Amino acid sequence: MARKQGSHADITGPKVRDAALRLFARHGFAAVSMRQIAAEVGVQAGALYLYTPDKQTLLFDLMRDHLEDLLASWQVPEGSAVDQLEAFCRHHIRYHLDRPELVFIAYMELRNLEPENFAVIEALRRQYEDRLEMILRAGQAARSFDLPDSKLAALAIIAMLTGVNTWYREGGRLARGDIEAIYWDMVRKAVAA
Amino acid sequence: MARKQGSHADITGPKVRDAALRLFARHGFAAVSMRQIAAEVGVQAGALYLYTPDKQTLLFDLMRDHLEDLLASWQVPEGSAVDQLEAFCRHHIRYHLDRPELVFIAYMELRNLEPENFAVIEALRRQYEDRLEMILRAGQAARSFDLPDSKLAALAIIAMLTGVNTWYREGGRLARGDIEAIYWDMVRKAVAA
């Protein structure tokens, strides 16, 4: 009894991705079986292989698309290095709070990637870090920032900002705008000349 | 052929923990089998159950002991809030760089803990965060620090400091003392009045 009403590839495909995203984020890639994903979608396990060649690719595609989307979602704006850094910080927080599951997976499941897939993801992440580091270097050249090490500062800032995802809960004590402001305030002071 | 020369419980017990630590850190709890751990120890899988009631407890014991050790390894020293914060930051980096595998597991494998075990670990982590927050509050009361939110600041600082573990490699560009100094510099400025 295949091809029930309204169940087409256009619908099932995204459903598979969504289910995998949700389950991987909650239980971890290794702890989730293809049968669990299939059950979440409402389909038998075999049907998943119409939408992904294997489980590994399912994970890899989620991570790659996430990072490519992150890179595409923001360009360094015109303005001073301070303005650029503020825009970066606010966008980082906003973007990450909007996609907690993707962010979580992209951080936690790196070791479950096969080497060649890992290299791709690593390169994309590096691009993102480099973008921040360029802003920091420019600000340092303009004497707006005082940093002992721009690479470390970039990594430290990203770690700090991404940390928001570990505690933020919808409807909590603070609005997103407040959080952006608080974190931007700390970053601004940390790099200040 | 049991009880080979020199193989006693005093030796095998720690070996099991060490092997589990190493393998969990490298591949993740869910991706490591009891047979792999046993092979690393040089024993059959059944023998592991002389040293742990089950796989879950093996993970939980590693995490609990790590956090209890972390809490025991440092007390808030006498001195100004600034001095206390510096001591905290330097100790945090030092302690975490010395135990990358335990730190990694304690962060990454939280979701593989059964609820009651999770609660224990969560409580220990909270204690550690609270200790930092107390320093920040004291410094704020003394007008040494200017913080919009001491709880967020504590979490942000810990996230930033722990981030060191994601990039630090033995024998790299920077010595540990340099790293401590760089991070402390950023923290100091970030919370400064």
Next chain:
DNA sequence: ACATTATCTGAACACACGTTCAATTCAAGC
């Protein structure tokens, strides 16, 4: 109305999982 084809099922494959336990081995105590 019929043929086509995208979509899905359900069973099977070979293997791995965590855990248990009777049987075995060997160092130590008497």
Next chain:
DNA sequence: GCTTGAATTGAACGTGTGTTCAGATAATGT
């Protein structure tokens, strides 16, 4: 030298794994 008991093996238990595929189904194009 004999008994005891801690340490370990090796096989077994039932269940689950990722993946494949022949066959069934139903919407679509003609």
